[in-house]
Amino acid sequence: MNILEILLNRRWILKARDRELYYQVKEALASGEEKRFLREKMGYQVIVNPYLIKVEKMPAKPENWMGIMEFKDPVEYVFFCIVLMFLEEKEAEEQFVLSELTEYIQSQYEKEQIDWTIYRYRRHLIKVMKYCTFCGILQVDDGSEDGFARDYTGEVLYENTGASKYFMKNFTQDIMSYAKPEDFEKEEWIDVNEDRGIVRRQRVYRKLLMSMGMYKNADSEEDFAYIRNYRNMIQGELSELIDCELQVHRNSVFLILDESCHLGRTFPEENTLSDIVLLFNGVLQEKIQAGEIYIETDEQIRLPKVTFQKMVEECKERFCCAWNKTYREMTFGEIYREVYEYMSELMLIEERHEDIIIKPVMGKIMGTYPPDFHLKGAKDE
Template structure:
């Protein structure tokens, strides 16, 4: 695509395809910079009003466009464990990542500084808050290194000379020269109020209403409808599956009554195709997308999950009394029954598995596959210590194709 010259002569179908591509890019990336993606950046600027209004009206997201980048401020309606930062292992990693941004906000563009200067400033600041971070401890240095690597990956910090692993290993005897980026000031989400004005964590991801609503039943009703619509679209845009029972009563009624409109809006804006099943409204991409993680993933855990879905389908048909399905389409299994299904899958397909999964014990394999399924909302632990296989799993079926010599 060649910037503006291509778009001036484009058909409406090509323009819509371009808009879907940049909408997906805005949803999938922290931001889109003019330097790295000039064509996408120009498309966003050309259609700024339309993109801004759609994302704000439908999901309550703010679109920020500067001379250097475009950023869609995305806030989930419900937080999930997989929404964390890949590679972060503990809360300390997130805290040091945030204080790294605090340090960078005081730097001018292209200011250079040493890693040791940065970590000492962070330590002194934290001491003022009665929180002691000890850089002589390897675990503390390792947390800081994970935070620094993420800051570099996001482009808010540039390494000029050296690398963090040497400092993690040797401490103050190693160093890294960095350069600041103006992007650091825009990474954290903007809040309509000061953080100290929020009394509970749930208020941080409430849908922001930028329009003042005067007292009046009709206008208050319109504000409620807008808030409900935005929460629904947030979940449908960010979560792999949302079942009917996961909505509030008002949200479920909205999804059921507005289903054709929701499907058309998701299709026109981001290219998602929707379909109604008994247990909920599902969305999927008709083609493979490089921008997002899709199920099944490239992980071997997805292969085993697909095989398990086929094994469950077979077992439920053969032994309906042993594997009853409830009114929501869920199968409630004990852990031993879940491991039994996995053993049956292993007996049939182990020759095709990775060495990692072949060598794991049944218990460890079950934990690995269950964690993968929970992440994709295909399973959940139940209240009695068992496992709930959710109906989304029944929509998949996998087997290894026979190889003919």
């Protein structure tokens, strides 16, 4: 059991749900190694109390993959925040019915009038309540959200677990005047008394452990200088805690994880969409070697959007007979949308105006099929 992987992978460890794991991690933290690393190298506070264990994780900078992935509409985030407000007044193990919460949401939501007879609002709230149950904020004691989906008068009996008080990060400053993500970044470093050395160190470790890669630009010169100066120390310290290798290039840095390491979401994943992106990387490498595509001095590739689309289409035409039925039967438009959104989410590409910027991490790994894959695919059918 790798304690660091568990703490960074999970939002928290709830004693009520994972009692054995809770005590294992609590005992391991007592030795101090992982706790010291999280506090000194990453600037993360570790919360240990009779109810849960949680690492207060913050990124070096906001990324497009962060957030609650189950939520697709801004109103769902608003509903969720109102639920947290509602639970502030509830004691642990206190019960309440859904209608009590829906009335509270109506009284607190100022942007528009919430009418629960409209299915759209009920659907958003159901998604929020299911997430609250999934992550351990609430427990369903009686009923089901399905009844509320059919009729706004449907009731569900919930129990507050008490974990909601620890969901949000504790901020040392008043955040009501914050208007953009950068405001939270500045707040994060207030407690270190503007010590640039500490800020830089923690920022570097956060980037290495929480981003797909680090890229050199005007804003990251200090971070790259730190890595060049302390490369061996960083590699040694990280390899003692997780199975990984630090790979440093002229304009990029990557933390390559061993197959035995399960630190958060990694690429490639075990799904067909990930395989398709690996095959796309193979097509990309072919065109680079043929001189059709050039790598710029910053190790990135800039392609017109139409060229990127044609490459995805070529990938589909060449390899789709070996994909599972769902992806074989998709139209090109459906395939392209899935590939584009997936690659954007993992920060493998970035759209700028009418161009697609392919990040250097794409050169790290590619996939191919054996020459007779189409024959094997036909036989399997």
